[in-house]
Amino acid sequence: xxxxxxxxxxxxLAGCGAGPASRSAAVVAGSSSAAASGPFTVPEDxxxxxxxxxxxxxxxxxxxxxxxPLGAALAGPHFGFWIDATAVLQRITPEQQRAxxxxxxxxxxxxxxxxxxxxxxxxxxxxGTMTNPAKPNGPxxxxxxxxxxxxxxKDAPTGGDVVVVAVPVGADPLLSVTDEGRTQSITLxxxxxxxxxxxxxxxxxxxxxxxxxxxxxxxxxxDETYWMQATIWFTLRPWIAERGWAxxxxxxxxxxxxxxxxxxxxxxLKLAPSLKxxxxxxxxxxxxxxxxxxxxxxxxxxxxxxxxxxxxxxxxGSVYDLKTGKPLPFTRYDKDNHRDFTLAQEPxxx
Numbered sequence: 001x002x003x004x005x006x007x008x009x010x011x012x013l014a015g016c017g018a019g020p021a022s023r024s025a026a027v028v029a030g031s032s033s034a035a036a037s038g039p040f041t042v043p044e045d046x047x048x049x050x051x052x053x054x055x056x057x058x059x060x061x062x063x064x065x066x067x068x069p070l071g072a073a074l075a076g077p078h079f080g081f082w083i084d085a086t087a088v089l090q091r092i093t094p095e096q097q098r099a100x101x102x103x104x105x106x107x108x109x110x111x112x113x114x115x116x117x118x119x120x121x122x123x124x125x126x127x128g129t130m131t132n133p134a135k136p137n138g139p140x141x142x143x144x145x146x147x148x149x150x151x152x153x154k155d156a157p158t159g160g161d162v163v164v165v166a167v168p169v170g171a172d173p174l175l176s177v178t179d180e181g182r183t184q185s186i187t188l189x190x191x192x193x194x195x196x197x198x199x200x201x202x203x204x205x206x207x208x209x210x211x212x213x214x215x216x217x218x219x220x221x222x223d224e225t226y227w228m229q230a231t232i233w234f235t236l237r238p239w240i241a242e243r244g245w246a247x248x249x250x251x252x253x254x255x256x257x258x259x260x261x262x263x264x265x266x267x268x269l270k271l272a273p274s275l276k277x278x279x280x281x282x283x284x285x286x287x288x289x290x291x292x293x294x295x296x297x298x299x300x301x302x303x304x305x306x307x308x309x310x311x312x313x314x315x316x317g318s319v320y321d322l323k324t325g326k327p328l329p330f331t332r333y334d335k336d337n338h339r340d341f342t343l344a345q346e347p348x349x350x
Contacts, residue, residue, distance in 0.1 A: 039091070039110040046113075046166040047144045047151040050101035053160050058123050061096050063087045065123070072191025075200055076179030077239045078140055079156035083191045084125040088118050092164070100162045113166040120167050122175075122188040126160040144188070145174040163188060180239060197238055199251055199304060202345030205235040210313040213333040219264055225333065228267070229260040230313040232275075236306065236343050240299055251304040253280055259294035259315075265328060266320045269294055273316040279309035289317075310340045 059065045065085035072083040089096075092111040097104050100121070104111065113119050142157075143150040144165050156177045157163055165188065167173055172189040185194045193201065210232070213225040220226070233256040239245050240252045257275065261267045269290040280302050290296060314337050319330040 039112050040106070041112045041114050042166050044114065044117075044166065045149070045151050046164075047153060048102050048104075048164045049153055049157055050097075050103070050162040050164065051160060052101045053099070053123060053162050054126055057099055058085060058087070058162070061093070061099055063089065063096070063121070068191040071201075072186065072193075073201075074156075074175070074177060074184055074186045074193060076140075076156075076177060076182065076184065076197070077241075078179050079158070079177060081124040081157050081159065081161070082127070083122055083186070083188070085123045086189055087121045087123075089113075089121065090118060092119055100164075102162070102164055116169060117166050118169050120165050120171075120173065120189055122163045122165075124157050124159055124161045124163075139178075141178040143176050145176050145185070146171060150176070180244065182245070199236055199238040203235065203237075204307070204343040204345060205233065206309075206341050206343050207231065207233045208311050208339045208341060210311070210337055210339065211335045212313070212315045212337065213335045214262075214315075214319065215331045215333070216265060216319055216328055217330075218328055226262045226264070227335065228262070228315055230275075230315075231258045231260070232256070232311055232313070234309060234311075234343060236302075236304070237299075238304075242299065246301065246304070249304055250301055251306065252299045253282070253302045253306065254297070254299045255282055256297045257295065259290065261294055264322075266291070266322050266325075267294070267315075267317055268320065269315060269317040271296060274313060276312040277309065278311070280306060307343050308340070309343065310338070312338045 065087045067085050068083050074081060090113065092102065094108050094110065096102070097107055097111070111119070140156060141152070142155055143152045144163065145151070146165065146167050151165070153163075156179075157175075163175065165173055172187045174185040174194065175188050176183060176185040182197060183195060184197060186192065187194075208231070210230045212228045212230075214228060215225045235254045235256075237246075237252045237254055240254065243252065246252050255277070257271070259267075259269060271288045271290055272284040272286045275284060280300060282298065282300050284298075288296070314334065315332060319328045320326060321328055
């Protein structure tokens, strides 16, 4: 799924979560001084994070997973995950510890939750992603909260992780993550979000493809043309690395432009006269010419209620010979040059 917010959880979350992440070492909290023989009852504050599981390995070894509804996800500027299943166990065997990457002081011991308690296992879908892996401005803090008491974990979970927590029977603990000064949480048993950040759920975006036709007499037959395709991606985000969180009632409209040019000739694109955006004021430098890398991006501050936009692309520029650099005569023709559209939610959040 596309991220959740800066995440895109295929979650893309950007503005709120980044590419697939992995962790080589699992995280465990709670202390013990167990002997290496016989079952071991974990401390009341036990929480562990295993890694590297897949959907086809979670429902084995006596585990009966319960699938959660689509959209049980959490994302911030530097993290993102999607809960796809949970399971309840009264004991965790050595085989389960190995299969789910659950850390233990003695991998050969059976783990027990204690009287009146159970193990809740929550699996993050392996396609969970983060869209902005850059280091946050300040610590990213994560913890599992049970009955108001926080049990810190080293990092927010990511795709393929399994969070294991010992809880009173039936309890629905919270997984809380603080990123860039804002805290969000999600229940680990039922996947209910708390403290939603607006515009993270859903992430609003749209991609538009427009086309021009070009006839180059020295390269084309009389009835032949080349096509040039412009792809423009619009995303409404609550947070960007360049400016941080948008003010209340505002959002960042992020615009990414890319032009696919035929390989038979070179093309210098004058972007300002070529690209027109309506519905929001998006400044384009008047002297901007894209010659080899026909890509450009920007962001603008807009009302967070913005939904409808329009875009027109009619290439303004010049064709040149790739070997000599000399200009080549050409004629441009309209093909598919305008689109009105609405910023829409990702299907992962429907």
